[in-house]
Amino acid sequence: MSVTKKRKSPGTRWLAYLVLLAGAAAFLYPFVWMISASLRNLEEIAVSGMNIWPQHWRWENYAKALTAFPFGRYLVNTLITTVLPIIGTVFSCSLVGYAFARLRVKGSGFLFLLVLSTMLLPGEVTMIPQFILFKKLGMLDSLYPLIVPAFFGSPFYIFLFRQFYSRLPVGLEEAAVIDGCGYFKIWRTIFLPLSKPALTGVGVMMFMGAWNNFMGPLIYINSDRWKTLTLGLAGFQGTYSTDTNLLMAASIVITLPCIILFFSAQKAFMEGLTFSGSKES
Incomplete structure (x- = not known):
């Protein structure tokens, strides 16, 4: 007796993808913000809000932090x-x-x-x-x-x-x-x-x-x-x-x-x- 698998509709599949994408973004955002904050000065962090793109990339922050x-x-x-x-x-x-x-x-x-x-x-x-x-x-x-x-x-x-x-x-x-x-x-x-x-x-x-x-x-x-x-x-x-x-x-x-x-x-x-x-x- 063969068992046939019920195929999911494209709409259900895309809905699952959207839910997974939203969940991944929610978990990934704090880490992305941490990277963004590490490349800013204190003034930019205070006024940036949810913006994750630094206006001025300050790579010297890493050298200062490690020393x-x-x-x-x-x-x-x-x-x-x-x-x-x-x-x-x-x-x-x-x-x-x-x-x-x-x-x-x-x-x-x-x-x-x-x-x-x-x-x-x-x-x-x-x-x-x-x-x-x-x-x-x-x-x-x-x-x-x-x-x-x-x-x-x-x-x-x-x-x-x-x-x-x-x-x-x-x-x-x-x-x-x-x-x-x-x-x-x-x-x-x-x-x-x-x-x-x-x-x-x-x-x-x-x-x-x-x-x-x-x-x-x-x-x-x-x-x-x-x-x-x-x-x-x-x-x-x-x-x-x-x-x-x-x-x-x-x-x-x-x-x-x-x-x-x-x-x-x-x-x-x-x-x-x-x-x-x-x-x-």
Whole structure:
């Protein structure tokens, strides 16, 4: 019995396009205004209203914004607290996800549910115990509290890797076992190279979260030496609260890497979340 799809009329299709276009414009306008404000002086911003086209393009605002605070030092700290957590999360979560997906051990289902149940705990609940722990370890006012937790896994990313690995063919694992490979070697040489979509999806989400992390540095960092870009931007805003154009210029520079990364890895990111092209084993 064949099922015929009901075709939408051209008017309905154009109406859907208009609604999507209006929604995209509503979300895009604040970012466009931020770019416009970064290229104006304060007088133009005060009288521009909703106008987004600058009368005089002031590219020097970016140079002033980046020299108003130690951008280079904050950038290095941000890269450290972004790249290392990505490496730690990918290593720990993919390894644990592989174990949950492929190792048939009694009680593994209960342990997996126990790991997922930790997602129900809000960050505010574990914030104080973590602070006390790092204080006892003498790691306050350093980058360690922003890096070390990533090497102990995240329940959401463990779930993503577990779902991805459970859909890979069993024949790959059986052939490796016949060749004498152990579980760790199977994960490292077979499953990890095949999990590029999942790795990309987790990497992009981790980059977004770590790069824009503000609460963590605010809690654990006190000295100017270890501040990140988000913390530096907050201080910049407090010092130059009336210089909206410089504040917008600094915000554009800090936001730009996230935008470039998302659009460059968009296809692999969506594949990693939807697991397209994978089949149930």
